[in-house]
Amino acid sequence: MSMAGNLRKVTGLGGVGGLRKVARLARRRPRVDLSHPARSPLGSSVVNCVTYRDGVRVPESGDLVDVVQRVRKRGAGFVWLGLHEPTDQEFAGIAELFALHPLAVEDAVEAHQRPKLERYDQTLFAVFKTVCYVEHEELTATSEVVNTGEIMVFVGQDFVITVRHGRHGSLGPLREELESSPEQLCKGPAAVLHAIADHVVDDYLNVIDSVQEDIDEVETDVFAENGARADPGRIYQLKRELLELKRAVVPLSRPLEELASVPIRVVEPEIQAYFRDVSDHLLRAKEQIFAFDELLNSILQAHLAQVTVSQNEDMRKITAWAAIIAVPTMVCGVYGMNFEHMPELRWTFGYPLVLGVISVACVVLYRGFRRNGWL
Numbered sequence: 001m002s003m004a005g006n007l008r009k010v011t012g013l014g015g016v017g018g019l020r021k022v023a024r025l026a027r028r029r030p031r032v033d034l035s036h037p038a039r040s041p042l043g044s045s046v047v048n049c050v051t052y053r054d055g056v057r058v059p060e061s062g063d064l065v066d067v068v069q070r071v072r073k074r075g076a077g078f079v080w081l082g083l084h085e086p087t088d089q090e091f092a093g094i095a096e097l098f099a100l101h102p103l104a105v106e107d108a109v110e111a112h113q114r115p116k117l118e119r120y121d122q123t124l125f126a127v128f129k130t131v132c133y134v135e136h137e138e139l140t141a142t143s144e145v146v147n148t149g150e151i152m153v154f155v156g157q158d159f160v161i162t163v164r165h166g167r168h169g170s171l172g173p174l175r176e177e178l179e180s181s182p183e184q185l186c187k188g189p190a191a192v193l194h195a196i197a198d199h200v201v202d203d204y205l206n207v208i209d210s211v212q213e214d215i216d217e218v219e220t221d222v223f224a225e226n227g228a229r230a231d232p233g234r235i236y237q238l239k240r241e242l243l244e245l246k247r248a249v250v251p252l253s254r255p256l257e258e259l260a261s262v263p264i265r266v267v268e269p270e271i272q273a274y275f276r277d278v279s280d281h282l283l284r285a286k287e288q289i290f291a292f293d294e295l296l297n298s299i300l301q302a303h304l305a306q307v308t309v310s311q312n313e314d315m316r317k318i319t320a321w322a323a324i325i326a327v328p329t330m331v332c333g334v335y336g337m338n339f340e341h342m343p344e345l346r347w348t349f350g351y352p353l354v355l356g357v358i359s360v361a362c363v364v365l366y367r368g369f370r371r372n373g374w375l
Contacts, residue, residue, distance in 0.1 A: 045086035047164075048175070053077030055186030057179055068097065071158050078189050080160045082171060085111075091163075098159055101125070108152040111165040115248065117255035124155040124266050126193060126255060128200045129248030130169035133210040141233025145214060145241035146207060148248055151200065153193055155266050160189040162196065174199050190267040194274045197256065201278050204249055204285040208292075211245070214238060215292055215299075222303045235300050242292055249285050256282055320369040327361045 051058045051067060053076055060067045064079075071077050081094070088109055095105045101120035107113050107127065118125045130149040139145070149166020162171060178185050178195050185191055215238060221230045259267060260275035267275075331354060335342070347353075369375045 045083045045090045047082040047084050048172075049079065049081045050175075051077060051079050052185055055182030055184070065097065068159070078156075078158045078160060080175075080189075080192060081162070082175075083161065083163045085165050086163060094161065098154065098156065098161065099123070100154055100161075104154065108154070108163045111150050111152075113150060113152070115252040115255060117258050119264065122156055122265065124153075124193070124264060126153045126155070126197075126259075127151075128153070128196065128252065130164075130166060130200055131203055131207045131245060131248050132166075132168040133207045139214050139217060139234050139237070141231060141237050143234075143237060145211060145238065146244050148244060151196060153196055155189045155193050157189070157266060160192045162192075169200075169203070171196070171199075187268060187271055188266075190271040193259075193267070194271055194278065197259070197275065198278050198281075201252075201281045201285065204245075205281065207245065208285055208288050211238070211242065211292065212288075215295060219295075219299055222299050222306070230303060232300065232303055235296060235303065239293070239296050239300075242289065242296065246289050246293070249282065249289055252282055253279070253286065316374045320365075320374040323369070324362050324365045327365065328358045331358055 051060045068079060071079055091105060091109055104120055104125040113127045115129050116127050128151045130151055132147045134144045134147050136143045149169050151169060152163040154161040174195055218234055256275055256279040260272050260279050
């Protein structure tokens with residue numbers, strides 16, 4: 001009998017009392033792979049539910065209530081329950097079984113939360129913003145560069161509940177990595193919390209590396225020969241996407257500092273040393289983001305300066321040609337007046353002389369402007 005299969009039915013009943021009503025139905029349900037990157041193949045929000053003891057995955061029979069009771073009776077091991085975008089009804093029974101605080105439950109269901117760490121009695125509630133780099137062939141003014149999601153984690157003495165929002169940030173590979181290191185997993189639920197925090201921060205660094213390539217590309221275009229014609233919309237787009245990344249990274253500093261230094265009942269002192277390492281990685285990510293922001297500001301200012309210089313050059317060229325054209329315009333305008341007595345009006349060489357004077361004056365002006373860099 002599949003414990004996770006029973007749980008899928010549980011999440012739709014809205015209370016612990018309904019947990020036992022589906023035990024017999026689950027016996028007839030075929031076993032399926034629950035490590036789907038998004039939602040379960042059965043259509044529920046449950047992605048996976050596993051029991052661990054001494055760092056090793058333990059097969060359990062019976063419904064979720066029986067499993068949790070056995071774990072608590074033994075006083076060893078813990079349950080890791082993974083969910084993806086659960087509804088109020090799906091999460092109600094789970095919240096009642098694990099005695100989760102209503103405010104934390106509301107945050108976990110509705111999402112769109114700021115990274116934070118909260119303590120409710122014996123339960124720790126942490127919120128992480130996940131980020132994903134969106135691949136694109138060419139950066140434009142409308143390109144999406146960074147996509148964000150969320151992971152909420154409930155940590156107790158004998159359970160870990162992860163609630164994921166968004167189409168990325170699957171914890172399946174992380175679970176497999178932890179299961180390959182029983183010595184780390186045997187440290188309890190806090191070890192899972194550390195692994196999730198480390199996984200999220202590593203994703204920050206990977207996304208930052210990819211964003212840097214986009215910034216380098218924009219910088220190269222701006223400082224190219226025709227940099228004044230570069231699209232400034234790409235710079236603004238990168239700044240907007242960088243702001244989205246900053247909203248995910250910067251607020252996480254304080255929660256990680258608390259996990260690394262403040263005594264917390266469900267976090268062993270041995271685990272806190274690992275959180276200090278994650279905090280150091282996050283500091284590096286923050287420094288890079290702030291550096292990118294300053295660099296984009298400098299690139300934008302340089303681009304605006306290039307546009308101004310280019311406009312000034314165009315205005316000088318226009319002014320120079322206008323001055324050259326003004327010579328024949330003036331001469332022709334004078335001789336175009338209908339006065340009877342004008343000098344050299346009836347002279348045979350008057351017309352060629354005027355054309356020669358006009359040509360010489362235009363050539364002299366052209367060479368002068370060319371020598372001064374106006375043309």
